[in-house]
Amino acid sequence: MQEIENVFMQIISLRNSIRITIDRGQAVSALETAIQNNLGASFNNIPLEIHQIHPSSVEERRMQSQTLISVYFTGQPDADYVHITVHPVSPEEE
Template sequence: MTDNNDRDGIDITLNCLIVPIGNLFNLPSNQVAQAITINTGQRVSVLENAIRNQLNQLGLLGVQFSNLSLSIRQIHPGTVGERPMNSQAYISDFFNDPFQPRPIAKLSQDDIDHILVKFAK
């Protein structure tokens, strides 16, 4: 996380696990995990658009992600529960615990913030 004074938020990198359904079932396995860096002062809708834009860059034939409805959920490492992330909420409502950045070589799965992205029908 880095400080950047945007709405007093900080930049965080979220690991997104994308659960494809329907016509996205054939999403390449190396694309179901995405990392998105975003400021916690932004709304979840900005995160949704960042995910859609990143998926659009894959250039999957015949698939337009810009109109797809997403269901985004926060997952805390070590827990099973999913917390729905409302589009109008701020990201800081879900990821606001400051922590000291750790060298990447020492990161464990428990040190990373996660979100789960599901495509709604």
């Protein structure tokens, strides 16, 4: 039986830091839903833009919602670092 690989992501959103565990075999859209659920019902209808960041860099890479999380995270991320940032999508981008 193949072990399910999970990724631990610390997320900074609205001045809060939260930790979410999700299977890397899921799409980024599942991560968006998990974040919205963690933030509460008032965020369910707010589209989010998720960016991957690397501990050694300040550059961010936008994560596409239908792409698998495993494309962005091929191994187990270090739990001591922030791995993504989350921003509400501006109305011009929708």
